[in-house]
Amino acid sequence: MKKFVNYFLLASLFVAGLTGLAACSSSDDDDEPGSSGTLETPKYESVSAKYIISDLESDIQSVELTESGNYVIVRRGYELDVKGAQTAQVQTIPLFFGRHATTRASVPQIIEGKYTKISDTEFDLIGYGHITVTGAADNAVALVITPTGGTAFTLHAARTEQKSNSDLTNKLCRTWTISSLRLQISVGNEEILNSEHKITELSKFKEDYISVVKKMYSKQGYSLSDEEARAMANEMFADDFDDEDTFTPSRVIFTKAGSYMVQYTNGELALSTWSWLDESKGIIRYSWNYENLEDEYMGGNVYVSFRGAQMAIREGMEVEGMTENVTIYFDEVK
Numbered sequence: 001m002k003k004f005v006n007y008f009l010l011a012s013l014f015v016a017g018l019t020g021l022a023a024c025s026s027s028d029d030d031d032e033p034g035s036s037g038t039l040e041t042p043k044y045e046s047v048s049a050k051y052i053i054s055d056l057e058s059d060i061q062s063v064e065l066t067e068s069g070n071y072v073i074v075r076r077g078y079e080l081d082v083k084g085a086q087t088a089q090v091q092t093i094p095l096f097f098g099r100h101a102t103t104r105a106s107v108p109q110i111i112e113g114k115y116t117k118i119s120d121t122e123f124d125l126i127g128y129g130h131i132t133v134t135g136a137a138d139n140a141v142a143l144v145i146t147p148t149g150g151t152a153f154t155l156h157a158a159r160t161e162q163k164s165n166s167d168l169t170n171k172l173c174r175t176w177t178i179s180s181l182r183l184q185i186s187v188g189n190e191e192i193l194n195s196e197h198k199i200t201e202l203s204k205f206k207e208d209y210i211s212v213v214k215k216m217y218s219k220q221g222y223s224l225s226d227e228e229a230r231a232m233a234n235e236m237f238a239d240d241f242d243d244e245d246t247f248t249p250s251r252v253i254f255t256k257a258g259s260y261m262v263q264y265t266n267g268e269l270a271l272s273t274w275s276w277l278d279e280s281k282g283i284i285r286y287s288w289n290y291e292n293l294e295d296e297y298m299g300g301n302v303y304v305s306f307r308g309a310q311m312a313i314r315e316g317m318e319v320e321g322m323t324e325n326v327t328i329y330f331d332e333v334k
Contacts, residue, residue, distance in 0.1 A: 042067035050257035176330035
């Protein structure tokens with residue numbers, strides 16, 4: 001059974017099926033970027049840090065302890081195998097679409113799990129081992145790592161600069177799981193779709209498509225039956241969700257070191273970078289090119305806001321006079 005998993009592809013299918021029926025567009029979103037939400041301070045915010053390993057002979061490139069109690073170890077030479085929604089409609093790789101098949105490699109390039117704090121300098125990395133951090137002069141440290149069942153070894157590293165504390169940064173930087181998806185499409189001054197479904201019920205967007213396409217045909221003076229609209233929907237969505245080539249983001253981690261990691265439902269992990277473009281408006285700049293935040297193809301802008309304790313990430317596109325916004329809502333993982 002095909003799954004509605006590639007969010008920007010889902011949106012582009014809506015737009016592709018409606019283009020030619022209308023022109024000019026605008027869209028409004030009732031989630032205000034940077035709006036208030038109630039969230040407790042993450043458990044390990046005070047000890048969160050990212051360490052870049054300076055020992056070039058080591059196969060470990062970086063070790064990060066996140067605010068919510070996750071560790072992320074990246075092996076040297078990690079490269080992202082980007083498989084995003086690069087289509088005529090989508091000209092950049094969206095926020096959650098870069099990926100790397102880490103679970104299919106004989107040696108995973110990203111190792112991630114939960115950790116517990118023994119002290120401010122000692123941590124148990126569940127499933128990996130024990131780590132002790134020593135030294136702090138000019139952010140230079142030594143990491144004493146004892147793998148589970150293995151022998152301790154020491155790596156020299158530099159602690160990366162953390163983003164400054166602010167209300168919005170503190171809310172963003174934690175671990176999140178996807179709860180629901182909202183799709184908005186506007187034509188002219190009219191919003192023709194504003195629909196939200198739980199992540200487990202994305203197939204309901206097909207029914208939304210049927211309703212919208214009937215409405216759009218009616219505006220053009222054509223009468224479309226339920227059967228005709230369903231046939232169009234079946235044809236539109238039939239071959240565009242190949243389970244091997246599409247994937248569902250399930251969890252995301254943002255950190256004050258400027259990392260964000262995405263985990264997909266098939267177990268794959270992808271890691272990249274983010275920064276505030278305009279924090280006052282809740283605008284984040286991201287890039288799947290870790291060394292170039294301004295990469296036009298690999299990067300983009302999204303809006304972050306909060307709906308109560310839920311985080312909302314909104315990303316939009318314009319196609320042939322129509323405006324579309326995809327908003328993904330997240331619940332905190334504690």
